[in-house]
Amino acid sequence: MATYVNPGAAQAGADVTIYREVSPEQRAVEQRLVDNVVASFDACENPRLNELMVSLVRHLHSFIREVRLTEEEWGEAIGFLTQAGHITDDVRQEFILLSDTLGASMQTINVNNQAYKGATEATVFGPFFVEDAPAIELGEDLAFGAPGEPCWVEGTVTDTEGNPLAGARIEVWEADEDGLYDVQYDAGKRAGRAYLFSAADGGYRFWGLTPTPYPIPDDGPVGKMLDAVGRSPLRAAHLHFMVSHEGARTLVTHIFPEGDPIGRKDTVFGVKDSLIKRFARQPAGTPTPDGRVIDGTWSRVRFDIVLAPAGV
Numbered sequence: 001m002a003t004y005v006n007p008g009a010a011q012a013g014a015d016v017t018i019y020r021e022v023s024p025e026q027r028a029v030e031q032r033l034v035d036n037v038v039a040s041f042d043a044c045e046n047p048r049l050n051e052l053m054v055s056l057v058r059h060l061h062s063f064i065r066e067v068r069l070t071e072e073e074w075g076e077a078i079g080f081l082t083q084a085g086h087i088t089d090d091v092r093q094e095f096i097l098l099s100d101t102l103g104a105s106m107q108t109i110n111v112n113n114q115a116y117k118g119a120t121e122a123t124v125f126g127p128f129f130v131e132d133a134p135a136i137e138l139g140e141d142l143a144f145g146a147p148g149e150p151c152w153v154e155g156t157v158t159d160t161e162g163n164p165l166a167g168a169r170i171e172v173w174e175a176d177e178d179g180l181y182d183v184q185y186d187a188g189k190r191a192g193r194a195y196l197f198s199a200a201d202g203g204y205r206f207w208g209l210t211p212t213p214y215p216i217p218d219d220g221p222v223g224k225m226l227d228a229v230g231r232s233p234l235r236a237a238h239l240h241f242m243v244s245h246e247g248a249r250t251l252v253t254h255i256f257p258e259g260d261p262i263g264r265k266d267t268v269f270g271v272k273d274s275l276i277k278r279f280a281r282q283p284a285g286t287p288t289p290d291g292r293v294i295d296g297t298w299s300r301v302r303f304d305i306v307l308a309p310a311g312v
């Protein structure tokens with residue numbers, strides 16, 4: 001039976017690697033290679049690049065040694081990455097999906113968006129943002145014909161002292177009721193997304209669609225990986241936001257409808273309690289905030305956005 005040892009605990013300065021028992025001679029061979037590869041970066045003049053490469057190599061080798069990676073498994077990993085590259089293009093980004101489904105995106109966001117007073121929490125960016133979304137005015141509809149239940153979204157943008165932030169740029173994007181983003185139909189299509197600016201009092205409002213759960217694109221290698229490990233490709237329903245203002249830390253986040261059964265099983269680990277909001281369903285015939293006539297149900301949600309100062 002395999003036992004586990006921790007050579008790092010006994011060898012000061014050695015890589016702390018937990019792996020199945022190997023002989024001291026074998027361990028020395030493996031450690032010599034790690035040391036050689038690490039030393040290969042000694043001439044790197046960029047200290048940050050040096051730090052990144054050395055740490056990456058140490059962790060990668062620790063992984064290979066810990067699991068005693070077989071050559072067949074190494075080949076499968078290379079094949080997986082090759083497939084991810086082949087399926088990636090200007091709108092399909094399999095590497096972001098991979099990062100998201102391994103929690104690497106969320107952990108990077110955690111590291112870079114430290115909790116600060118009451119600032120709204122960040123979550124994953126995802127692969128479906130585009131730079132050239134259309135502009136809308138306050139109160140306008142960003143659906144642009146995307147199917148789904150209308151949803152009135154309103155709130156304020158403030159700093160952490162409660163001061164309104166006028167002119168904050170609010171980018172919003174979401175999937176339609178079939179769980180698809182515009183660009184998944186056609187790279188040039190723009191629907192279910194827009195940007196607008198907060199008013200002088202920091203307020204904002206627009207019509208969007210009530211979010212519904214959708215699977216991440218699972219017809220590629222990431223989908224196969226999820227299937228192989230018994231995980232669902234479904235994301236918790238959400239509405240994407242990116243909010244920026246001079247002097248403030250740009251916020252990339254979502255809001256999630258309360259009561260979504262997927263919730264914490266979100267396949268990209270993006271759900272945070274503070275981002276779960278009540279999307280109140282309104283019966284057909286309920287008057288709308290702006291007098292718009294809607295044939296059927298609609299929903300409304302409030303999302304007050306608090307931006308941390310830049311540099312925290």
Ligand SMILES: [Fe+2]
Pocket residue numbers: 126128174175238240
């Ligand atoms: Fe999304």
